Amino acid sequence: MFVKLAFRNVRRQLGNYLIYFITVSITVALMFAVNNVIYSPQMLQRAELMRELKSGLIGITVFVSLIVSFVLGYATSFMLKLRKREFGMYLTLGMNRRNILSLFVLETMLLGFAALITGIILGLFLYQGLMLLLVKLLEIELLFAAYSGKGFLLTAVLVACVFVLSSLSSAVYLKKVSVYTLLHADKVSEKKVKHPVLWLAAAIFSFGGILWSCAAFYGALEEIMKGFDSPNGIIFGSLTILAVSIILFHIALAKSLLPMLLKSETLCAKGTNTFTFRQLSSKLQSNSVMAGFLAFLIAFAIIGANCSFVQKVSQNAALDRQYPFDITGSLDPDSGSPFSEEEAERIIGEYAQIEKKISYRVYTSGSNDLYSFTKWSGEGYEGLHDTFLKESDYNLLLAELGRDPIALDGEYIILANIAQIAQVDFSDALLNLNGKEYRFAGTLDDMPLFSYFYFLAVIPDEAAAGMETAESYVVYDLKDEKYDAAALRADLTYSCVLSGGLNSVRCDYELREYGRLQNNSITAIFVVGALYIAIVFIFMVMAILALKTLSGLAEDRRRYELLCRLGSSEKERSQTLFRQIFSFFALPFVVPLLLSIPTAFICSEIMKMGGFGAQSGEVIANAGIIALVTALIYFLYFVATYLISKKNVVPEAQNFSTEA
Known part of the structure; x- marks a missing residue:
């Protein structure tokens, strides 16, 4: 049965x-x-x-x-x-x-x-x-x-x-x-809201918390990217305040907005506004906490989806910078590597054909004149010394990458390997090398990594005469773009003993293909995971709003029947119901959707500060697409809910008389 x-x-x-x-x-x-x-x-x-x-x-x-x-x-x-x-x-x-x-x-x-x-x-x-x-x-x-x-x-x-x-x-x-x-x-009967003015003040205060947390988060990131110390507590604290402020803002707004509107005689005198406000007041008051948490879920979904695409765009841009050549080898004679340069080339040849090879060196003067302009100087940084790259070697690498050569005339340039170096002012740094002074000619922060120091100074060849070798590098361009990079890296990996007697595993060769696969795997987790969570959260939020609206159909039908008996036409009742449902759906949705704007701005600035300014437009475009898709899902659920509600709540006027 x-x-x-x-x-x-x-x-x-x-x-x-x-x-x-x-x-x-x-x-x-x-x-x-x-x-x-x-x-x-x-x-x-x-x-x-x-x-x-x-x-x-x-x-x-x-x-x-x-x-x-x-x-x-x-x-x-x-x-x-x-x-x-x-x-x-x-x-x-x-x-x-x-x-x-x-x-x-x-x-x-x-x-x-x-x-x-x-x-x-x-x-x-x-x-x-x-x-x-x-x-x-x-x-x-x-x-x-x-x-x-x-x-x-x-x-x-x-x-x-x-x-x-x-x-x-x-x-x-x-x-x-x-x-x-x-x-x-x-x-x-619904209970009236107590102290709506205080709730309005809480809404204003929490909205200020949303703005402050966005500004504080951006400021902390900017300080970090510039190389200044910024406590992690500011970043996590701003995110926590953002979450709490979003929830509190919507709770307070739901409890204060309608009671304040009902006090306006001008607004209440127009059409069915009084009826609409009272309908919304009862619904929003009883569902204020729900609205706060739903708004948080939507904001979390939108921000997470944006961050995932920033990860994708930045990874693509960073790959060319981190791996300018197919293989880059760091030849440290003190590393204890069992592979000679010739043996490593033989192993590489088993996986891919070597098309071109370039060797170059990075030199050091033993001084820290340039490092003295950075935060990496003084006590605790005595082991850091200025490092240099010959102009001829630099131009050779540029030619291989298809870039124009440079010509230095009594000057030097800084290659920033990390974003913080681009913020350092070297204009007063004069280099005295081999009895000749060289002035600062600028910092380049968009160049590929030719070494793994904080920065390199490119100097004329004669200025490097007599300097000691800090690192020796060899780079290879391969004929085959795709090969078993994981297996090649495993064959070039060896065990070594660190200075403290600890055993370690080391590979002196950076493989572009291996880095690409690793980056893509990490990016896939972020993008697929974030989109999965975002889509589910948004659908769940819209479903809750829709089902919550539909669960009150019996009560709405009774009240709209009274509105009909007071002389309201079917068109007026349909418009009233439309405004009621639209407002109920919009409350937890508008602010999280508007957060796409500061999210896009912050993500774009992160790309610029990280040296990937060319990709900032792509980040903004992705944010716009995410906002549009979210709005489309909202629109579809709203329309479906409205049509079902209208069918049940606003039937023909004669139906009421028949039922009566």
Whole structure:
């Protein structure tokens, strides 16, 4: 009997459950796609390279599952309230609470099973799209991504756990709620907000906290990039204040805005504004905490998605700077390397053909005249000495990279290997080398790394005469762009004993291909993980707003019936309902969406301060796309909620008279 009744109820409530069903289906599709990536046969073939990606995605999907369980449990309570009168009638007709709970859980399981099937079908296509994104991020070749039985099983288990956990909230609610509450909850009057002026002051104060935290975070990053000490507490503190301020601002705004608007006689005198304000006042007051946390989730999703794309853009730009050549070898005679230069070249030749080789040296004068202008001087930095690169060697490297040569005439230039050096003023630094003075001619902060010191000074060849060699380097350009970089690096790696007697593993050769694969793997975790979390969070937030609105349809219908009897036309009631739902949806959405502006600015400035100013426009464009996609999801959920609500709340006027 329960099964038949459950099927009937699901069919009858299909319109109200549609948003819940769509949200769960999309969430299942995302879970299925990510879980299949984790156990993808093609990815497992690259197990060594993808180990970090797999571990990261497993952690993310478990975290998301817990969030989804909580959110769906919250959403389930709304569906219970939507049908509270129906369940109250069941109790009065003789059904016990266990029967009702069993019936509701059975209905939820039917919806869950249907959502699982629909989500997996959708996930089959979404998985291929996700694999295309990964193929692009990882820069690997893949025509078709095979599916995994383990991925399907993990999805089924996670979805089952999600529904079990969300069903617990239903059990708690039905166990405690009284029959009277079920039958008459929509007639309970709302309590008025106490001290709305104080809440308004709290909203203004917390909005100031949002602005301050953004400015403090940017200021701390700027200090760090300039080379000044900035406590990590400022960064973490500003992020904490941002989170708290977002939540508090929306709670305070929900409790203060409508009571203040209701005091305005001018606004209340226009049309149905008084009715709209009272409707919103009751809804926002009772859901103020919910609005605060939903706003935090949206802000977290938008900021996280932006940061993930900054990671991608910066990694691409940093690769050319960190690895200007296919292979760069640091030949330190004191490293204890078992590989001679010739032996290393033989090993490299087993994997790829060497097309060109360039050797150069970095010299030191033994002094720290240039370092004295930086913060890396004085006590504790006695071992740091100025390092130099000959003009001829520098021009040779530039020619290999396709850049124009330089001509120094009694001057030197600084090559900044880290962003902080670009902020140092060397204009008063005169170099006295071999009896001749050389003046400062500028700092270049966008050049590739030709050494691993903080900076290099490029000087005329004659100025380097008699200097000691600080480091010897050899760089190779390979004919083959793609090769087994992980295996080559393993063959060039050796064990050594450090000065303290500790054993260590070392490789004196930096491989561009290996760095590319490692960077791509890390980037894939950030981008896929952040997008996964952001999409799920945004869909969950919109689903909660929609279901919360739909759970009050019975109460709204009763109030809009009164509005109709007072002479309001169908058009006026439709417009009033539109403003009511739009305002309810907009409250936790507008400020987080506007945070895209400071987020884009800060991310763009980070790129500039890191020496990647050319990519700052791409970061801003990504922020705009993220904001547009988020707004589109919001719009779709809002329209669906409004249309369902209008159908139930604003029927034809004659329907009211018939029912009366």
